[in-house]
Every structure is written in structure tokens, then in C-alpha cells.
Amino acid sequence: MYRVLIVDDEPIHVRGLTNMIRSLRPDYYISDASNGEEAFEHIKCNHVDILFTDVKMPIIDGLQLIESTKAYNKEIKIVILSAYGYFEYAQKAIRCGAFDYILKPVNGEKVDEILKKVDGKIKEEHKGRNESTKLRIQLNNALPEYYEHNLNKLIFGVISIHEFEEMCKQFPLSDRGVVIVLQFNSHNEFNEDPGNIEVKGKIKKMIGESLNSLGKTIVFFLQDETYRVVSILEINDKIDYLKKECTEIFNDLLRSIRENFQMDVTIGVGTVYKNPFNEAKVSFKHGKTALEYGFYIGYDKAIYYDELNIIRHEQLIPDNETDLTNSVLNMDKALAIDIMEDIFDILLKDGYPKPQQLINGIAGLLKNQIKTIMIRFKSHISKKLEADININLFQCNSLKELKGLTYRIIEDLIDELAETKSCKNPIIIEEIKKYIHQHYMEDLSLDSVAKLFYFNPAYLSNLFKTSTQVNFSQYVNEIRICKAREMLKDANNKVYEISRMVGYRDAKYFIKIFKKECGMTPNEYRYFSKRE
Incomplete structure (x- = not known):
């Protein structure tokens, strides 16, 4: 702090x-x-x-x-x-x-x-x-500083052939092995306090003793990422045997670290290399990648890179994003959450993308929803919602956490939209009335207008009646009949033609509605209008 x-x-x-x-x-x-x-x-x-x-x-x-x-x-x-x-x-x-x-x-x-x-x-x-200060303190069972530095250079692929040969004189590496990366799940477990060096030494010793049962191993901390420990483990040709046996050993090791040091650890197992000078860096990279996928699989366990179903997308764009937008605009929380669950299923159905790529895709999806609302209703989102999308979403450490926050963001967004709509309802109702006046001759329905103005039909029906004191269909009929009365004054307009021109495809139904509203048929209305 x-x-x-x-x-x-x-x-x-x-x-x-x-x-x-x-x-x-x-x-x-x-x-x-x-x-x-x-x-x-x-x-x-x-x-x-x-x-x-x-x-x-x-x-x-x-x-x-x-x-x-x-x-x-x-x-x-x-x-x-x-x-x-x-x-x-x-x-x-x-x-x-x-x-x-x-x-x-x-x-x-x-x-x-x-x-x-x-x-x-x-x-x-x-x-x-x-x-x-750290350099003056010797780790129990520590590698000499020079060689540990070169081991870091080896797995990052920046060691020279001369340095590699010099290191192998002290610590010979077989041609076949695997790089294992152990990560302390709280990155603050090992800060730069020299007082932690003794603990680090004990942990290195515990890891070395545990993994030596699988083969000769060298254990060291990463110099720039002190919350990670690396083991270069020599193995024989029986790689299937290694997988079967090492999981139990890994679990015992995780349990021992938890009991003795109250720390949770995740293990990432890289791919087998056949040439340490050229390929140890690849195995190390794969071990680190395996750790990332604890986001999906879970932490506090061993994760093997070659067992991961990794997929690579240039861009994550779900096909049903429009459905999500409509459900949000219609303020249907249950439907919006169901669609969002479907989107997660679609994005993950063929395998796991990079966790950061998934988070970026979900953040982009949510920002699109907000952009639509801001443009449609000329409004702004709250600072809390903005922080959730721009900051908190990117701090999610698991798929479960990401899903939970995403669903909450959608619910909060709908709540804010409902509040915005309640303030703008009188304006929106006037827009709907204006739309009806301009399109009365078309096939208007409550569902079609509700969809056009992003309302749930039932919600719009109640809102319209509360605002105008008449229901939607009655209001449309009144507009159409009013226009029909004006057209009937022109003797050249046939009744069936007027019926179509004001939005009724069935002339008999038009006559029935006209008589209900005016107390007489269209022809009777025309006759009395001429006398007047």
C-alpha cells in the first residue's frame, strides 16, 4: 500500500x-x-x-x-x-x-x-x-548464483553455447527431460524481503526431494518472477509411465507445501524436450501456458500442457450477439443471462482460447451493449458499471469468476436501462404515437412496435395504456378510422380501397370497426357527410 x-x-x-x-x-x-x-x-x-x-x-x-x-x-x-x-x-x-x-x-x-x-x-x-543483501544470504541447498542465473537464461532461450557448456560441467543435463513450473497462487507470497529467502530454500529442498523420485532434477526460482519455481526434470523414454506416476507425487507435494507453509501452488508441466539447449525454452513456455489454463481447469493441481484443448481465434465474435442486445434492450434479465450462457458455451465448445483473449472478447461484447444503449437513449452508465467492465473484469482469475461478474454486469446494465427508460417514457410514448400516425397504413402490431422501440410487448402495452388511457390496438384503430372519414369525403375513393389505404386488408373487418367507432357504416357516413 x-x-x-x-x-x-x-x-x-x-x-x-x-x-x-x-x-x-x-x-x-x-x-x-x-x-x-x-x-x-x-x-x-x-x-x-x-x-x-x-x-x-x-x-x-x-x-x-x-x-x-x-x-x-x-x-x-x-x-x-x-x-x-x-x-x-x-x-x-x-x-x-x-x-x-x-x-x-x-x-x-x-x-x-x-x-x-x-x-x-x-x-x-x-x-x-x-x-x-540477498546476494549475501546463502540459500540452503542453493545452486551457486552464477549457475542459477544461467539456468534462467537457458529456459528463456538467451544462453550462449559457451555458458551452456560451462554450466553443464557443474550440472550435466541429459538430452531428454521436461520443464515443470510451480506457481504460488498468491503472487505476494515471496516479495523482495530477504527474510523470505530461508523459506524459499526450504521449499526448493522439498520440491527437489519430491521430484527426485521421478528422475534427476534441478530446482531454482525465476529471477524476475519470484512467485514461480522451475524444475528441470530428466526422464527416461517411458513418458506414459511418467504421466501415470507423477500426478500422485505432484499431489503429495502440493499437500506438503500447503501443510508446512500454508501456501497454495499450481503446477504447469511442459512438453518433453530432446535437446535442452534448443528445446528447454519451449518446454518452459508450455509449462507457463499450462498455468494460465488453471483459469478454466482450476488451480492447486498439476496441469499438463499436452492434455489441454487449446484453440486459437483471431477474434472472438459470437453469432448471437444481436439476441443479447435485444434482450437487454427489452430488459429481460432471465433471457439475457440465458443468451450469455449460450455465448460462453459457443466460445468454448471447441476448446479453450487464451484466458486474456476470452476476457477481451467478453469485455468487447459488454461494451457493445453499453454503446447501443448510450446511442439509443442518449444516456451514460454509472462509474461502478464502468469500473466493473474496464477494471474488475480483467482481474478475474477463473472462468467461474468471469461468468459471475459478467452476469452481474448484465443485470446492473438492465437495471440502469430501466431507470433511464422510466425517466424517458413520456418522450418514448410520444415517439411511438408519432410513428403510428406516420405508419398507420402498414401492418402495425404491438409486437412489431415493441421490437422497434426495444420494449417487452407486455411492458409496452401497460405503459401505453397508462400514458394514453387507451390500449394500443384501440389507439391504432382510432387513427385509422379518423383517416378513413377524411377519405370518404372523396366520392372517387371506394370503400375497399380506403380499407387498404388505412391499414385494413379485410374490407368487411374495416366496415365492422368503422361502424363500432362511428355508429354507422362507411357508406352511411359518406351519405350523411354529403348532406351536411
């Missing part, structure tokens, strides 16, 4: 940026100040990791604050808030030691980008400070 200080003499800007950061980083602790002097006093009395400051402020401006802050604590990351007119001040601020700048008015995307950069820089510096 980082501590953030926001400095600006405009309260509305302070509140806006504070709310934005809280929505993006709920665990950050945020304070504020209205000028540079107040901000510097806060810095002297409190720990601050990130400072957002305006340029033009009373008493002490942003440039003076940067100089004072850097002299007092150079590790604080300073971000300048600059209006377009003060861009030259932002450039000066960068020269004075500011980390970055952001132009007003700020937006969530830019703030999120800045926070990621700052977070990365802080972690990088933190890692650098601990590096010398």
Missing part, C-alpha cells in the same frame, strides 16, 4: 483526483494539501510515496515544492498536474526531478498509466536496494 499526497488549491480538482485514485487503487492511503507550504510540512511529518502537485499555487508553488521535497527525500515520486497553458512549467519540473506529468483535466486512463509507471519504478528501486 502506497501513501499519496495530492496538492492543489482547487478543492474540486483534489476531490476528483482523490476519487479517481481510490477507484483505481482502493488500498492506497490518500492525503491532500491546498498549497506547497502545507504539503511540505505534511511530508516532513508523514511518510509519502507519491506526490501529485499542481504547478501554480499560492505561498509555495509546485516548482519550489519539488525542489524542497527532493532535497528532503529524493525517493518520493512526484507527478506534476499541469494545465495546457503552463506546459513549460511541467518541463521545468521534470528537469527539477519530477517523475512525470499529467495534463488537466485528468482522466482515469491517464492516471492509471501514471500509477503503473510509478509502481514499477518503486518496485524496481526496492528490488535494487535489496539485491546486495
Whole structure:
């Protein structure tokens, strides 16, 4: 958790940026100040990791604050808030030691980008400070640092032939083997605290002892991903035997780690290589890919890459997206959820795409629904719904979690649409009445008009009657009969022709409705109209 200080003499800007950061980083602790002097006093009395400051402020401006802050604590990351007119001040601020700048008015995307950069820089510096300490601590049963470094280079495919040959003198690798990747499901289990090194050593020893029953193994942590441990396991030709026997050993290992260290681990098993120098990197890549597919299969288990049904799509576009849109516009939650379930089934019926690709596809699908609603009803979605789609959706760690959030987003979207419609109902009813006046001569029905205006027919029927005091069909008949009376004044118009011109395909039915509304037949009405 980082501590953030926001400095600006405009309260509305302070509140806006504070709310934005809280929505993006709920665990950050945020304070504020209205000028540079107040901000510097806060810095002297409190720990601050990130400072957002305006340029033009009373008493002490942003440039003076940067100089004072850097002299007092150079590790604080300073971000300048600059209006377009003060861009030259932002450039000066960068020269004075500011980390970055952001132009007003700020937006969530830019703030999120800045926070990621700052977070990365802080972690990088933190890692650098601990590096010398970590190197002095020897891991129990650890590989020499030089060789562990080269093993990392081997599996990432960047080792030279000279380095490989030198490493094999100390740790000979057989021509046949497999790379296994173990991932601690909470990535924070092994941060950069040197105090964890002893625990890491014990875990490496446990993994090595367990996997040695399958064959000779070398175990080491990834240098840039400390929540992952790699084992290069030598195997014989009996690969089927390995699969049958190793699952039980893997399960025992997972259970031991959980019981001894209270940590959950997932194991990704790569494909067999026949040349470690050229192919270990491929086996490692496949092991990491297997871990990703815990998203579908579940974690806390062993996942074999060659048993995965992986499919690759250029783009995930379901055929029934229009059906989903119509169900949302009709505010039919049950139907919308059923269609969304069908969409998931369709996208996954032939196998599993990359989890991130699936999430991107679902996010795009939901954004299309929102875009349709915003265009159709000239409305905006809530910040909560926006955060769910743009942030929370991409943080889902399993298919179950993704489905649950997707269904909730659809339900929330329909609730917001219902609220929007309730505010716009009088306007929509007027649009429907206008449409009837313009299209009375066509085959109008409640269902067709409801579909055109994105309403459930039953809902529209009740809404129309409440708003006009007559039901839909009665209103249509009144419009048609009114037009028919005008046409009957022209003797050249035959009754059966008028019937078709006002929307009745059956002349007898037209006469029946006309008599019901006017108390006489069309011909009688024409006769009396002439006398008048």
C-alpha cells in the first residue's frame, strides 16, 4: 500500500483526483494539501510515496515544492498536474526531478498509466536496494548464483553455447527431460524481503526431494518472477509411465507445501524436450501456458500442457450477439443471462482460447451493449458499471469468476436501462404515437412496435395504456378510422380501397370497426357527410 499526497488549491480538482485514485487503487492511503507550504510540512511529518502537485499555487508553488521535497527525500515520486497553458512549467519540473506529468483535466486512463509507471519504478528501486543483501544470504541447498542465473537464461532461450557448456560441467543435463513450473497462487507470497529467502530454500529442498523420485532434477526460482519455481526434470523414454506416476507425487507435494507453509501452488508441466539447449525454452513456455489454463481447469493441481484443448481465434465474435442486445434492450434479465450462457458455451465448445483473449472478447461484447444503449437513449452508465467492465473484469482469475461478474454486469446494465427508460417514457410514448400516425397504413402490431422501440410487448402495452388511457390496438384503430372519414369525403375513393389505404386488408373487418367507432357504416357516413 502506497501513501499519496495530492496538492492543489482547487478543492474540486483534489476531490476528483482523490476519487479517481481510490477507484483505481482502493488500498492506497490518500492525503491532500491546498498549497506547497502545507504539503511540505505534511511530508516532513508523514511518510509519502507519491506526490501529485499542481504547478501554480499560492505561498509555495509546485516548482519550489519539488525542489524542497527532493532535497528532503529524493525517493518520493512526484507527478506534476499541469494545465495546457503552463506546459513549460511541467518541463521545468521534470528537469527539477519530477517523475512525470499529467495534463488537466485528468482522466482515469491517464492516471492509471501514471500509477503503473510509478509502481514499477518503486518496485524496481526496492528490488535494487535489496539485491546486495540477498546476494549475501546463502540459500540452503542453493545452486551457486552464477549457475542459477544461467539456468534462467537457458529456459528463456538467451544462453550462449559457451555458458551452456560451462554450466553443464557443474550440472550435466541429459538430452531428454521436461520443464515443470510451480506457481504460488498468491503472487505476494515471496516479495523482495530477504527474510523470505530461508523459506524459499526450504521449499526448493522439498520440491527437489519430491521430484527426485521421478528422475534427476534441478530446482531454482525465476529471477524476475519470484512467485514461480522451475524444475528441470530428466526422464527416461517411458513418458506414459511418467504421466501415470507423477500426478500422485505432484499431489503429495502440493499437500506438503500447503501443510508446512500454508501456501497454495499450481503446477504447469511442459512438453518433453530432446535437446535442452534448443528445446528447454519451449518446454518452459508450455509449462507457463499450462498455468494460465488453471483459469478454466482450476488451480492447486498439476496441469499438463499436452492434455489441454487449446484453440486459437483471431477474434472472438459470437453469432448471437444481436439476441443479447435485444434482450437487454427489452430488459429481460432471465433471457439475457440465458443468451450469455449460450455465448460462453459457443466460445468454448471447441476448446479453450487464451484466458486474456476470452476476457477481451467478453469485455468487447459488454461494451457493445453499453454503446447501443448510450446511442439509443442518449444516456451514460454509472462509474461502478464502468469500473466493473474496464477494471474488475480483467482481474478475474477463473472462468467461474468471469461468468459471475459478467452476469452481474448484465443485470446492473438492465437495471440502469430501466431507470433511464422510466425517466424517458413520456418522450418514448410520444415517439411511438408519432410513428403510428406516420405508419398507420402498414401492418402495425404491438409486437412489431415493441421490437422497434426495444420494449417487452407486455411492458409496452401497460405503459401505453397508462400514458394514453387507451390500449394500443384501440389507439391504432382510432387513427385509422379518423383517416378513413377524411377519405370518404372523396366520392372517387371506394370503400375497399380506403380499407387498404388505412391499414385494413379485410374490407368487411374495416366496415365492422368503422361502424363500432362511428355508429354507422362507411357508406352511411359518406351519405350523411354529403348532406351536411
